[in-house]
Amino acid sequence: MPKDSGIGASPKRREDVRFLTGDGRYTDDINVAGQAYVHFLRSDVAHARIAGIDTSQAEGMPGVVRIFTGADFEAVGGIPCGWQITDRHGEVMQEPKHPVLAHGKVRHVGDPICAVVADTLAQARDAAEAIVLDLEELPAVIDMKEAVKDGATKVHDDLTGNLCYDWGFVEENRDAVDEAIKSAAHVTTLELVNNRLIANPMEPRVAVGQWEKGTGDYTLYTTSQNPHVIRLLMGAFVLGIPEHKLRVVAPDVGGGFGTKIFHYAEEAFCTFAAKECRRPVKWTSSRSEAFMSDAHGRDHVTKIELALDAENNFTAVRTETYANMGAYLSTFAPSVPTWLHGTLMAGNYRTPLIYVNVKAVFTNTVPVDAYRGAGRPEATFQLERVIDKAARELGVDPIELRRQNFITEFPYATPVAVEYDTGDYHATMDKLIEIADVAGFEARAEESRARGKLRGFGVNSYIEACGIAPSNLVGQLGARAGLYESATVRVNATGGLVVMTGSHSHGQGHETSFPQVVADMIGIPDDMIEIVHGDTANTPMGMGTYGSRSLAVGGSAIVRATEKIIAKAKKIAAHIMEASDQDIELKDGKFTVAGTDKELAWGDVTLAAYVPHNYPLAEMEPGLEETAFYDPNNFTYPSGAYACEVEVDPETGKVTIERFAAADDFGNVVNPMIVEGQVHGGIAQGVGQALLENCAYDENGQLISASYMDYAMPRADDLPMFTVDHSCQTPCTHNPLGVKGCGEAGAIASPPTVVNAVCDALQRAGKNVTHIDMPLSPARVWAAMQGAEPTMGAAQPAAGSAGSAEGRSLHGQG
Amino acid sequence: MTKVSMRVNGKAVTAEVEGRTLLVEALRGPLGLTGTHVGCDTSQCGACVVHVDGKAVKACTMFAAEAEGAEVTTIEGMANADGSLGVIQQAFQDHHGLQCGFCTPGMVMSAAALLKDNPKPSEAEIRHYLEGNICRCTGYHNIVKAIQAASGQDVAIAAE
Numbered sequence: 009m010p011k012d013s014g015i016g017a018s019p020k021r022r023e024d025v026r027f028l029t030g031d032g033r034y035t036d037d038i039n040v041a042g043q044a045y046v047h048f049l050r051s052d053v054a055h056a057r058i059a060g061i062d063t064s065q066a067e068g069m070p071g072v073v074r075i076f077t078g079a080d081f082e083a084v085g086g087i088p089c090g091w092q093i094t095d096r097h098g099e100v101m102q103e104p105k106h107p108v109l110a111h112g113k114v115r116h117v118g119d120p121i122c123a124v125v126a127d128t129l130a131q132a133r134d135a136a137e138a139i140v141l142d143l144e145e146l147p148a149v150i151d152m153k154e155a156v157k158d159g160a161t162k163v164h165d166d167l168t169g170n171l172c173y174d175w176g177f178v179e180e181n182r183d184a185v186d187e188a189i190k191s192a193a194h195v196t197t198l199e200l201v202n203n204r205l206i207a208n209p210m211e212p213r214v215a216v217g218q219w220e221k222g223t224g225d226y227t228l229y230t231t232s233q234n235p236h237v238i239r240l241l242m243g244a245f246v247l248g249i250p251e252h253k254l255r256v257v258a259p260d261v262g263g264g265f266g267t268k269i270f271h272y273a274e275e276a277f278c279t280f281a282a283k284e285c286r287r288p289v290k291w292t293s294s295r296s297e298a299f300m301s302d303a304h305g306r307d308h309v310t311k312i313e314l315a316l317d318a319e320n321n322f323t324a325v326r327t328e329t330y331a332n333m334g335a336y337l338s339t340f341a342p343s344v345p346t347w348l349h350g351t352l353m354a355g356n357y358r359t360p361l362i363y364v365n366v367k368a369v370f371t372n373t374v375p376v377d378a379y380r381g382a383g384r385p386e387a388t389f390q391l392e393r394v395i396d397k398a399a400r401e402l403g404v405d406p407i408e409l410r411r412q413n414f415i416t417e418f419p420y421a422t423p424v425a426v427e428y429d430t431g432d433y434h435a436t437m438d439k440l441i442e443i444a445d446v447a448g449f450e451a452r453a454e455e456s457r458a459r460g461k462l463r464g465f466g467v468n469s470y471i472e473a474c475g476i477a478p479s480n481l482v483g484q485l486g487a488r489a490g491l492y493e494s495a496t497v498r499v500n501a502t503g504g505l506v507v508m509t510g511s512h513s514h515g516q517g518h519e520t521s522f523p524q525v526v527a528d529m530i531g532i533p534d535d536m537i538e539i540v541h542g543d544t545a546n547t548p549m550g551m552g553t554y555g556s557r558s559l560a561v562g563g564s565a566i567v568r569a570t571e572k573i574i575a576k577a578k579k580i581a582a583h584i585m586e587a588s589d590q591d592i593e594l595k596d597g598k599f600t601v602a603g604t605d606k607e608l609a610w611g612d613v614t615l616a617a618y619v620p621h622n623y624p625l626a627e628m629e630p631g632l633e634e635t636a637f638y639d640p641n642n643f644t645y646p647s648g649a650y651a652c653e654v655e656v657d658p659e660t661g662k663v664t665i666e667r668f669a670a671a672d673d674f675g676n677v678v679n680p681m682i683v684e685g686q687v688h689g690g691i692a693q694g695v696g697q698a699l700l701e702n703c704a705y706d707e708n709g710q711l712i713s714a715s716y717m718d719y720a721m722p723r724a725d726d727l728p729m730f731t732v733d734h735s736c737q738t739p740c741t742h743n744p745l746g747v748k749g750c751g752e753a754g755a756i757a758s759p760p761t762v763v764n765a766v767c768d769a770l771q772r773a774g775k776n777v778t779h780i781d782m783p784l785s786p787a788r789v790w791a792a793m794q795g796a797e798p799t800m801g802a803a804q805p806a807a808g809s810a811g812s813a814e815g816r817s818l819h820g821q822g
Numbered sequence: 823m824t825k826v827s828m829r830v831n832g833k834a835v836t837a838e839v840e841g842r843t844l845l846v847e848a849l850r851g852p853l854g855l856t857g858t859h860v861g862c863d864t865s866q867c868g869a870c871v872v873h874v875d876g877k878a879v880k881a882c883t884m885f886a887a888e889a890e891g892a893e894v895t896t897i898e899g900m901a902n903a904d905g906s907l908g909v910i911q912q913a914f915q916d917h918h919g920l921q922c923g924f925c926t927p928g929m930v931m932s933a934a935a936l937l938k939d940n941p942k943p944s945e946a947e948i949r950h951y952l953e954g955n956i957c958r959c960t961g962y963h964n965i966v967k968a969i970q971a972a973s974g975q976d977v978a979i980a981a982e
């Protein structure tokens with residue numbers, strides 16, 4: 009029987025009502041009296057020296073307030089980077105300055121050169137057209153492998169070259185890995201590209217900067233996943249505004265997926281210009297601007313080698329990756345191909361030796377940073393593709409090859425520096441085989457054949473590291489931030505609660521799920537609890553929402569603060585009922601004294617806290633408000649298994665997803681409805697990467713996928729209904745909720761599943777295609793089919809795998 | 823600047839607009855109806871869908887001046903008279919057909935137009951009809967379910 013409130017229930021989302029009636033309040037809905045508008049004149053070439061900027065004609069145009077150029081920002085800081093990597097040789101990474109407006113050179117299409125502030129947006133745009141730029145074009149640095157060669161054109165003249173860092177992990181294992189690969193019975197090698205993507209939240213970025221002459225206070229309204237981080241980065245490092253004079257508000261935010269984590273130049277500009285112009289300044293990104301100014305994602309070029317012994321046990325993994333940083337270092341860019349990627353290269357498997365080499369490279373492209381999954385999709389894609397290829401080379405069932413190498417004992421310390429606390433990879437694989445109806449595949453393949461279509465089946469397992477994570481550890485790894493989360497729980501006299509969280513909700517439904525946790529702890533209805541988030545003025549310093557961390561870290565902070573509330577409330581209850589606080593129990597919103605029939609309602613105690621007439625004033629302060637900062641002692645490790653069936657049209661190469669199933673282990677689940685929605689969205693983005701999406705540059709550095717005409721977003725008819733399951737639950741052992749995080753799983757596990765399925769379809773049809781780079785567009789698939797060697801049409805002995813589900817699935821929390 | 827008069831959600835309104843002002847800009851700006859969203863500049867995302875004289879229209883593809891005398895319905899006009907959620911809105915909530923809510927006004931307006939023409943659409947018909955509405959959050963699964971439910975077809979409630 010499903011619960012109807014508290015943990016494990018799926019109450020309808022309370023935020024939906026305002027979103028469904030047009031009453032949401034997104035940043036672009038905010039207009040401040042007297043505001044002016046800014047339009048950025050951006051570079052339309054990839055790389056050039058700025059030889060001259062003539063604004064004389066534009067200055068006098070109607071409505072123009074002021075035109076800013078890079079020279080206006082010489083006295084302020086650059087946009088900072090929040091993570092410093094130390095390379096294989098003990099050197100710190102190269103870190104170029106990222107000016108608010110380009111100065112001296114432009115380094116990517118979209119780099120802002122001038123900012124025109126005017127009374128209306130139309131006037132700002134008109135004036136920008138009258139600015140005359142003299143740009144001396146330079147050769148564009150686009151290809152990463154070319155970029156690191158001697159004599160290559162430099163993106164930053166003051167750096168030694170275009171190599172940001174050359175990272176080796178674990179460096180001490182390098183020789184042993186080389187040796188293991190040399191002596192292996194079989195080595196499977198795969199070269200692949202993890203295609204550059206654009207996160208594309210449907211709400212473009214917006215910033216409104218405001219400065220109060222009377223007080224000297226600044227306010228920035230911005231589309232951010234972490235307003236406190238923006239306040240710290242922009243205040244301390246760019247503009248020199250103390251945090252107590254700066255308020256950052258991220259109201260309703262229309263999706264983030266990572267790209268709204270970072271501190272962007274436009275935010276700093278609007279805040280700075282509000283004081284300079286003595287007027288609030290607003291910027292709303294157009295979608296075209298978003299394509300060339302939002303941080304992009306992925307863009308890795310990798311070679312992976314998997315070594316196996318004669319019994320098909322994995323003995324070593326070696327990878328070499330070129331990771332594109334773009335023209336500047338975005339906030340968390342250096343961490344993505346390193347600590348969020350290298351540490352995941354063990355996957356779900358007992359591979360004893362792993363070595364990961366990553367060369368991060370500057371190019372004349374938009375900066376690349378975290379996008380849903382961030383590093384973990386890149387790791388999973390390589391590993392799950394190479395395992396599939398190995399299974400085919402060895403003629404073994406890809407599910408069995410995985411199972412044979414699964415980690416089965418926990419905690420498990422990987423050779424890449426992390427310790428998995430819990431998991432049951434056989435259980436999710438068993439569940440997957442059931443819900444994907446693997447047994448029925450052959451019949452469906454036959455039916456497809458009858459219609460002239462090629463059907464294929466793909467499967468994979470995944471592990472991810474979420475809930476980022478212990479501050480002292482990430483500090484050692486180069487993070488320039490802590491990664492705790494905060495919560496303040498304020499109980500009102502009449503018993504209702506306000507929970508002020510440092511997490512941010514931009515679609516995840518925190519306003520609904522967080523109260524479920526508190527309601528369960530106290531035994532009161534969810535609707536007595538209100539969540540406040542997104543405003544530095546009324547929430548404690550928090551690190552925000554990314555890396556599937558909100559519930560695991562932010563929710564845990566709420567639990568800790570609520571525990572403090574309950575402990576204090578029990579003392580008040582004990583005083584009133586003249587009992588020992590050890591004997592007080594709180595259940596269903598009532599305090600009772602063990603072994604007696606005395607009871608006191610929740611509301612009586614909360615009232616006593618604020619009307620302390622009968623109260624232990626000598627021992628305790630009145631009031632009922634507590635804050636907790638929760639710093640986890642490990643990452644969480646969600647895992648699972650995904651399967652997909654595709655049909656390939658042999659005439660056109662078009663791939664359609666016919667069936668898609670996901671069996672995830674997220675540990676405990678607070679709101680199953682929201683969790684399933686997160687998985688659905690992740691799958692859509694993963695399928696998008698596999699089949700449709702590609703951020704493309706030409707050799708001159710021109711961005712040729714800069715609108716929805718050219719960047720193929722997944723639409724409703726590109727996707728099937730999904731079968732998702734989260735009943736395999738191995739709770740996290742180190743956070744109080746036992747939760748692991750669910751936001752990124754779909755985006756991590758889906759791409760290899762789809763590519764594995766397409767390769768399977770082609771192999772079954774007698775085409776020896778072992779890999780196609782994403783996106784698997786009709787043209788690429790068709791070309792692969794035409795160029796392929798014939799095979800015997802042998803299926804991988806995949807579908808219909810054995811393996812018993814007996815006793816392994818752990819259904820729910822009982 | 824010219825003056826344009828229309829009926830929006832049943833009320834007569836007028837606004838001062840430039841010739842180049844788009845209908846969506848007039849709605850969000852001078853008319854103060856910020857429920858209609860702008861998600862692109864190439865008329866492809868559908869966040870801006872409203873009804874003009876009973877037909878679903880992308881409000882970024884039309885000048886405000888072209889709406890002179892028209893009957894316009896926006897998301898703000900979709901609730902029941904007593905303020906409760908309309909059938910389609912309620913189905914979106916029941917079936918978790920929205921996450922960040924940014925595409926939602928356009929989705930609801932498109933769904934309403936679909937159901938007017940096709941009261942019992944199949945899954946494939948719904949997916950095909952929504953081709954002009956992009957959602958980045960939901961993977962469409964629950965949007966399809968919500969629209970089927972709103973049309974009175976049997977759909978299991980989300981996560982049961």
Ligand code: FES
Binds near residue numbers: 865
């Ligand atoms: S804003 Fe109208 S279709 Fe995107």
Ligand code: FES
Binds near residue numbers: 926960
């Ligand atoms: S709910 Fe966020 S874009 Fe659809």
